[in-house]
Amino acid sequence: MPYNVDVWxxxxxxxxxxIYIDRGLIxxxxxAALQSVLSSTVVGWKRLDDHLVRRALRAVTG
Known part of the structure; x- marks a missing residue:
């Protein structure tokens, strides 16, 4: 995985x-359950603007 992360x-x-998930985690x-959940909720998804995403990433990663 890039940058030694578990989920990408x-x-x-x-x-x-x-979505890539480290094999040791799932x-x-x-x-299969995750795929089913994501597939059933996809109609409600929307892409966020860059400003909001960058702010959220900074809050999580520091």
Whole structure:
């Protein structure tokens, strides 16, 4: 994983994204459950503006 993180989200310009999770953190059953949860809530998602995202990242990472 990049930068030794356990979870990585790739947000692409085409509107799609990919979530990468370290294998040590999740089982196959857990991955299937996470996929189901994300798929069922996708209609309510919206992309946040850069300012809000950067502020949130600074709050989390320091």
């Amino acid at each position: 989200v790739e947000d692409r310009d085409d509107g799609n994204f990919t 089982t196959e059953r857990g991955a």
